[in-house]
Amino acid sequence: MPNRSFFWFFFPAGLAMILFIGLPIISTGIQSFYAQHDQILIEVKKCDPFGCKTSVVVDQEATSKIKEEKPLGKFNGFGTYIDRNHLASDQVSEFWSESKSVGEFIGKVGNLPFYKALVFTLTYCVIVTPCVLLLGFIIALSLNAISRKIRGPLIFGTILPMIVTPLVGSLVLFWMIDAEGIIGANLQILMDDPYLSVKSSKALTWITIIIYGVWHHSPFAFVVFYAALQTVPQEPLEASIIDGASRFQRVKHIVLPHIYPVVTFVALISLMDNFRVFEPIIGFSAEGSAQSLSWLIYDNLVNEEVILFGSAAATSIMTIVGISIILTPVLLRTWKEFRTNR
Amino acid sequence: MKKILVTLLFLLFGTVANADCNIKSGSINILANDFPALRTLVETAKECKGSADFKVTHSAEHNKIAVPALTANPSEFSVRVAANSSIVPLMNADLIRPMNDLVKKYGKGIQESQLITIDGKVMAVAFMANTQHLYVRTDVLKENGIAIPKTYEEVVAAAEKIRAAGKMKYPYAAAYKAGWNLAEEFVNMYIGHGGEFFKDGGAQPNINNAKGIATLNMLKKLADLSNPDYLTHDSEAIKVEWESGNVAIMTLWASRSGTLLDDEGDAKITAATKLVAPATVGGGNIPAATLWWDGFTLAKNRSDADAEASFRAMAHAASSKEMVAKAADQAVWLVEGFVPGPKSVGVIEAVKMGAKPYPMLPQMGLMHGALGSEIVEFLQGNESAEQALKDVEAAYITKAKEQGFL
Numbered sequence: 001m002p003n004r005s006f007f008w009f010f011f012p013a014g015l016a017m018i019l020f021i022g023l024p025i026i027s028t029g030i031q032s033f034y035a036q037h038d039q040i041l042i043e044v045k046k047c048d049p050f051g052c053k054t055s056v057v058v059d060q061e062a063t064s065k066i067k068e069e070k071p072l073g074k075f076n077g078f079g080t081y082i083d084r085n086h087l088a089s090d091q092v093s094e095f096w097s098e099s100k101s102v103g104e105f106i107g108k109v110g111n112l113p114f115y116k117a118l119v120f121t122l123t124y125c126v127i128v129t130p131c132v133l134l135l136g137f138i139i140a141l142s143l144n145a146i147s148r149k150i151r152g153p154l155i156f157g158t159i160l161p162m163i164v165t166p167l168v169g170s171l172v173l174f175w176m177i178d179a180e181g182i183i184g185a186n187l188q189i190l191m192d193d194p195y196l197s198v199k200s201s202k203a204l205t206w207i208t209i210i211i212y213g214v215w216h217h218s219p220f221a222f223v224v225f226y227a228a229l230q231t232v233p234q235e236p237l238e239a240s241i242i243d244g245a246s247r248f249q250r251v252k253h254i255v256l257p258h259i260y261p262v263v264t265f266v267a268l269i270s271l272m273d274n275f276r277v278f279e280p281i282i283g284f285s286a287e288g289s290a291q292s293l294s295w296l297i298y299d300n301l302v303n304e305e306v307i308l309f310g311s312a313a314a315t316s317i318m319t320i321v322g323i324s325i326i327l328t329p330v331l332l333r334t335w336k337e338f339r340t341n342r
Numbered sequence: 343m344k345k346i347l348v349t350l351l352f353l354l355f356g357t358v359a360n361a362d363c364n365i366k367s368g369s370i371n372i373l374a375n376d377f378p379a380l381r382t383l384v385e386t387a388k389e390c391k392g393s394a395d396f397k398v399t400h401s402a403e404h405n406k407i408a409v410p411a412l413t414a415n416p417s418e419f420s421v422r423v424a425a426n427s428s429i430v431p432l433m434n435a436d437l438i439r440p441m442n443d444l445v446k447k448y449g450k451g452i453q454e455s456q457l458i459t460i461d462g463k464v465m466a467v468a469f470m471a472n473t474q475h476l477y478v479r480t481d482v483l484k485e486n487g488i489a490i491p492k493t494y495e496e497v498v499a500a501a502e503k504i505r506a507a508g509k510m511k512y513p514y515a516a517a518y519k520a521g522w523n524l525a526e527e528f529v530n531m532y533i534g535h536g537g538e539f540f541k542d543g544g545a546q547p548n549i550n551n552a553k554g555i556a557t558l559n560m561l562k563k564l565a566d567l568s569n570p571d572y573l574t575h576d577s578e579a580i581k582v583e584w585e586s587g588n589v590a591i592m593t594l595w596a597s598r599s600g601t602l603l604d605d606e607g608d609a610k611i612t613a614a615t616k617l618v619a620p621a622t623v624g625g626g627n628i629p630a631a632t633l634w635w636d637g638f639t640l641a642k643n644r645s646d647a648d649a650e651a652s653f654r655a656m657a658h659a660a661s662s663k664e665m666v667a668k669a670a671d672q673a674v675w676l677v678e679g680f681v682p683g684p685k686s687v688g689v690i691e692a693v694k695m696g697a698k699p700y701p702m703l704p705q706m707g708l709m710h711g712a713l714g715s716e717i718v719e720f721l722q723g724n725e726s727a728e729q730a731l732k733d734v735e736a737a738y739i740t741k742a743k744e745q746g747f748l
Contacts, residue, residue, distance in 0.1 A: 036746040039704065041545075044461035048426070049468050049676050050633050050699045056543070057460055058704050060436045074746065084740040091736075111725070113715070113737065179571050194511055197570030202722060285574035288520035288718040299715070302406040305431040305707030310744050 025320065032080060032313035034073040037066050073310070080314040087318075088112045114315070117291040118322075123206070124292070125274040125326070128213040132270050133263065135214060136221025141251065143222075144229045155226070162219035170283025173212055174199075205289040209280045216280075217273065221266050228259040261337075268330050275323050293319045363448075363658050365392030368651030372638075373408060374423035376400040378600045379470055379673035380636070383423075386659035394651040404428070405522075412437040415643040420652040422639050426632075426700040427707065429458070429466055429639060434704050438639040440464055444653040451661025453678050458637055468637035469660040470673040472597045473697060474516075474530060475620035475631060475688030479611070482509060482590040490616075494531070494560055494623040494630060497591055501567040504590050514567040515580040516593040518721075523576050525714035526632075527593075531557040533698055534623040534630020545705045545747040547738050550731040556624055558720055558727040565721050573718065587611050593620075596688045597636075600672045603685065617684065619691030629692050632700040635676070705747045712738040 040059040045052055082089040092109055099105035109115050143154055161169060176183045177198040188196045198204040236254050245253070256263075278294035281287060287295065293315060300312035370391060374380045384398050399419070401407065409431050411418040417437070424432060432438045440463035445452065449467070458466040476497070478490055483500065486507050491497045497514065504513040517523040532539070537553040540546060565572050569583060577598055583589050585607040594602075596617075603612055620631035638656045640649045659665060663679035670681060674689040682690055700706075712734045720730035742748045 035744045038746040041704065045459075046461075046702060047457070047459045048699060048702070049455050049458075049471060049635050050693070055703065058434045058436075064436065076744075080744060083743070084736050111719075111729075111733065179569055184571075195570050199571040199574050200722065202724070285519065287715070288573040288722070291715075299711075305405060305409075305427065305710070306434065306741075306745055307409060307431075308741060308744060311741070 028313045028316050030072070031309055032317050033075060033077060035076040035080060035310050036073050037063070037070070038074070039063070040066075076310065080310045081318070084112065085311060086114045086314055088114065113291070113296065114318075117293050117296050120206070120290050121275060121277060121292045121322075124210060124213060124277050125271060127210050128217065128274050129267065129270045131214045132217045132221050133267060135218045136266070137225050137263075139218065139222045140225035140229055141255075143226060158222055159219040161215050162217075162223075166216060166279040167283050169216060170212055170280045173208065174284050177208060199285070200289075202289040205284065205286050209277075209284060209286060209290055212280050212284075213274065213277065217270060221270065224262055224266050225259065228262040229255070232258050264330060264334055268327060271326055271330070272323055275326060276319065293322065363390040363392060363654045365390070365394045365651045365654055367394065368645070368647040368649075369395035370397070370421065370648070370652045370655050371395075371419045372398040372421040372423065372652075372656075373404055373411065373419040374398065374400055375404045375425075375636075376402050377597050379597055379669065379675075380423060382665060382669045382672055383469060383659045386662050386665045387655040390655050390658040392651075394655070396655075408432065409435060409437065412641050412643065416645070417641040417643040420641050420644045420648045421656055422641060423636060424466060424639050425472070425634050425636050426702050427634075427710070429637075430702060430704055431707060432639060433460070433465065437642050438465060439642040439649060441467070441640055441649075441653060444640075444650065444657075448650075448654050449657050449661075451663075451678065452657055453661075453676070456637070456660065456676050458635070466637040466639045467657065467660050468635040468676050470597070470636045470675050471689050471693075472595060472634040472636060472674070473620060473631050473689050473692045474526075474593050474595050475629075475692060476618045477584065477592045477594055477599075477602070478616050478618055479590045479614050480616050481610075481614040482513075485509070490618055491591065491621060492619070493625075494534070494564070494621045497621055498560075498563050498567065501564075501591055505567065510588060510590055512567065512569040512583075512588060513590045514564055514592065515569065515572075515575070515583050515589040516564065517575060517577045517580055518561075518565060518568065518572040519576040519579070520573050520718045521714040522710065523714075524573070524717065524721075525710045527561060528557060528713050528717060529700070529710065530593075530632055531560055531623060531630045533632060534621075534626055534628065536624075536626050536628070539701060539706070539709055540703070545742055547709065547735040549709075550728070550735050553624075554731045555727045558717060558730060560623055561717075562721055573721065584615075585611060596685070597673055599685045599688075603671075617687045619695065620688060620697065622695075627696070629695045629697045631692055631697050633689075633692060633697050634700055705742055705745070708741045708745060708747070709734075709738050712741065 040062040041056040042059040043054055044057055046055050081087055084091055091112060095105055095108040099108060110119060139158055143151060143158065146154065175181050178184050179188070179197050184198050187198065188194055198208060232255055237250060240250050240254060276294045277292045278298065281290055281292060281295045297312045297315045297319070300308040300315065372384055372387070374384060381400060384400070388396055405428055408422055408428065412422060412432060413435065422432065422438070442464050445457065445464050452467055456468045457464050458468055476491065482504060483490065486503055486509065488500045488503060491500050501513040504510055516527055518527060532549065532553060535553040535557055537557065538548055541548045569575065569588070575583070577595055580589070580592060580594060581598060581602055584592055584602065587608060599617055603615060620629035622628065623630040638660065640652055661677055663677070666675040666677045666680040670683050671685055674682065674686045716733040716737050717730050719725040720727055739748060
């Protein structure tokens with residue numbers, strides 16, 4: 001395609017991307033460098049139905065004057081990025097010098113909100129992504145081998161988890177693992193512990209969310225793999241059967257290499273999706289045991305009565321950086337292949 | 343004939359004058375939390391909307407919507423029904439308007455005590471009071487020979503006795519859902535211990551002390567007597583637990599008693615449910631509870647006509663004697679003519695015992711937020727009380743610095 005026509009094809013999509021993705025990211029980036037102005041507090045008399053007392057309020061007159069001069073707030077540089085609720089550089093170096101063992105150091109750092117969230121996010125990513133790829137591939141292979149007559153309904157059943165709204169899907173599981181739900185109650189009997197609670201145990205909550213993640217994302221991998229399997233040429237497969245290759249060998253040496261680019265694609269998308277894990281934490285009310293980076297942003301924006309724009313923006317930018325880092329190896333590899341193909 | 347006509351006209355005019363407050367223009371759009379008393383109030387306000395547009399949003403997520411919605415100009419809502427805590431972010435960001443002139447002009451039925459004034463400016467008009475207090479199952483207590491608990495130490499002892507008797511596995515319940523609810527329980531218990539959240543009126547935190555540790559230990563003791571899923575239970579969830587007969591002692595909002603004691607559900611449980619005073623803790627004499635008011639505020643970024651229409655409709659409700667007579671069961675109304683019933687016991691006792699109102703300080707929301715997430719690990723048993731309180735203070739200080747309070 002000539003560059004000129006490519007440009008006009010791409011133009012509308014590009015414009016929308018710049019307007020709705022590019023500019024907001026830039027604005028988020030700018031906001032992350034600002035903090036609120038120093039609050040000007042004044043003592044006043046406050047009266048309510050329970051009596052009067054002297055206490056402080058924000059002085060609106062003085063504040064509005066400062067706000068008019070500098071509407072963005074106070075320039076804070078990377079201050080928000082390195083404070084305790086984010087990268088916590090001071091705390092980390094302090095822990096390093098006062099900890100006697102590496103284990104103690106890791107324990108202390110893991111107690112900081114950002115690292116706590118990062119550990120969960122990475123664990124989720126690292127476990128869910130391969131499981132999704134593997135499960136999706138196995139389901140696609142099995143369905144591909146099944147008689148065409150029943151394939152339709154089976155495919156529909158398989159992609160059901162993806163059709164169900166994430167929040168609804170997680171709520172269903174949430175009620176099942178309740179201390180009085182079918183899974184929760186049976187676990188209590190099975191483990192002979194009447195005080196066992198899936199929801200209050202950190203490990204069990206993580207496992208639940210991870211299982212939910214695999215359940216929810218596998219259909220996507222399955223659909224893409226299934227489509228790719230339809231393009232596998234029959235001749236080499238037949239030739240290998242004649243050569244006496246087992247089913248496993250056929251999959252390993254012919255099917256997998258053929259659909260390899262698709263696997264990369266699914267891996268990329270899954271990694272990106274999983275790094276932004278959010279809905280199951282809300283659906284499972286798991287804020288107490290599992291926090292992800294996306295949840296931190298949400299928390300800064302809505303959970304406080306005061307909205308922390310700077311904090312939320314800093315975490316957002318770091319999430320973007322995190323996704324880029326995770327994707328780099330895969331992208332580099334794709335790039336190399338692209339070059340060699342040429 | 344003429345007489346009849348006059349009478350008819352009079353009747354017609356009379357009813358019209360009664361039903362609406364003769365509001366001719368403007369639009370009214372209300373944002374409020376979702377519980378029965380607020381629904382009643384808004385319905386009463388609607389009676390008098392006249393020819394003004396009338397819209398309302400009842401949402402349990404009201405706190406999350408309020409600031410962004412009122413920041414817009416013109417703002418989405420003309421009225422925000424707020425409480426001690428939720429009025430603070432609105433005032434911090436200068437989003438609500440003083441209504442002294444409107445009170446003077448249209449606020450005839452409103453009592454002086456209903457006005458929330460800041461430096462003489464009327465920022466809100468309160469219409470009901472609320473608190474968290476104990477609910478007990480008299481039948482279960484009687485069966486086990488337990489007196490109605492007056493302190494949280496007695497609550498723990500009673501719950502342990504009920505559990506030991508094999509009657510209930512999880513005899514106690516309170517809204518311990520991680521986040522706002524859990525932090526609220528800490529606030530109550532800490533105030534019950536006589537704690538102050540900030541150092542000498544400033545914004546420096548002051549919870550990492552013996553009182554804070556005692557507070558956390560008491561919360562842990564109570565949590566161990568609750569359903570193990572307590573970290574996911576909000577007020578609605580524990581209400582369901584109560585109605586299923588799984589709980590004998592509970593700390594819950596007074597405003598939730600209406601739906602708890604309605605005709606739905608097991609009549610035996612409803613009959614045995616008794617509302618009692620909030621408990622004290624640690625030998626203190628003020629209850630481990632905070633007093634709350636609910637009132638209405640007017641958005642600043644709305645036209646004067648809308649503000650006037652909104653005020654007149656809301657003031658009609660906030661001074662309606664018929665409403666408080668009809669809905670005496672739903673809340674402890676602060677409106678003139680309210681006769682307290684058995685469901686008002688909790689709030690009235692709390693006031694009598696000298697309960698403190700929830701601190702209406704500009705930085706309190708940040709402290710509340712830090713508490714809600716940082717004390718969870720202590721309750722799960724993964725952290726010491728000292729470490730948890732240290733974490734709360736550190737998280738709070740970071741946020742307070744970003745917000746310019748420190």
